[in-house]
Amino acid sequence: MPKPIRYLLFAVVFALLAYNSVYFRKLDEVKAGAAAFDAAGYAEDFWGKKLIPGLSKAVDLNALTAQLKTEKDKAFEQYSHALGIGNIRYFLVKGQGIVADVSENEVSVKLIGAGEGAGNVRIATEYIFGNAVRDASGAIDINAFTNSMDFNNVSAEINELIREKVVPPFKSKVKKGDRVTFHGAIELNREHLQLNNIEIIPVSLQIEQP
């Protein structure tokens, strides 16, 4: 084989190898590929397959507060969940009450069967934030997430579902004196327990007109 052709062949092979060895991709694309977790899809799935079917396991709020007053540790052990560690724990609760007040940010409810002297609970209709609903059911395993921002986003998407599905039909109809049946999540601090200011992040709300 003549020398120029041999060199040309080498050059072609080299060029081909070099071309196929190096790839250029936009950094944005690579980053987007790494963060492909679909938090909205996960939240939808969790809502339909785990949270709503799991509402039957919610503890009655009156029974829970009564137990928290007498045997706090046992109540936390039995009913609370949290993805992390620390004093903040979440409970999936249910109950019935009479609407005492409707304000811009919440609906105040007097629980039926709570006994004399029991304070009202607040059903949040404006500030739907935090991890209460994600964590309360205990159905999500932290080890399923490799990236902490993913499970933060799951909380945000679950809260978005509440803002879209649960709050508007309730808020548009509710008025003082209505009888309300609720399922939802509450946050309590194990070390500094406060039972006179309970806020419920709603998952399901039904109004029964008197």
Next chain:
Amino acid sequence: MHYRIALFGILFGLGWIGCKTKESKDEPKKIAIVVSTLNNPWFVFLAQKAESKAKQLGYESKIFDSQNNTAQETDHFDNAIASGYDAILFNPTDADGSIVNVKNAAAAGVPVFCMDREVNANGAATSQILSDSYSGCVAIGKYFVETLNKKGKYVEILGMVGDNNTWNRSKGFHSVVDFYPGLKMVAQQSADFDRNKAMEVMESILQAHPDIDGVFCGNDAMAMGAYQALVAAGKADRVKVFGFDGAEDVVKSIRDGKIMATGMQFPEVMAQTAATFADEYFKGKRDFPGKMPVAVELVKKDNVENYAAYGEKE
């Protein structure tokens, strides 16, 4: 041929001695505690709590100070691995720069448990025990919106822009505040988690925006700096300041009504969990969560009596 037999003999002998030394080791296991800096009392507290928990569990332990220098940190890791430490409780200097140290330790069979700060590599450390900064700042964000009544101008002072905690805190805060179009961020600047820098940044921002209503700072040192600038400008009564950490002076300032709120972190819980995980690892447990968030609690005027600095019990 004789040379080969001699070489084989020497290698075999060395191997045997090595095995023998490992076998006959019955002294307590050793835990190294490598901390980013001991110049900051927060990290001193973290290191001391990790050390005392390790000792309480029956292990020998020693604290290494990386002085915020990844090269120094690498030396500490090399030393710890060479001196036969069995686990490392680690507070990284740099989320990216520290990855190689964690990987080297893992390759040498030494488990690493990160405390408070993370490395940006999934699976490199056996477990990372971290403050849930994002959720803590969601709580601060909610309180911020409530106290400003959903409207006003505000400033955000960020920590070090290369630090993950800076952005987790900022994202948590904005995940709430950005829902309210009445709240307008007029400036967002970094002050590197430093009190004096935050004071300077706040002073210059006040020149351009004298009519702000709130300031959210990525840590308590910066909140104190911003507050100082507001006092000097005669605006401390009108502008509401929010921090994050649970430092002593801010807890006191919340009590005095000078700072609105902070997110209380629990270094003791992180340190003790890391030491306990190491203990469980020695006993054979292997399925640790990649990341273990530690709850951050909102401290404000009506619950400040429950809290002392760094989440210690009163």
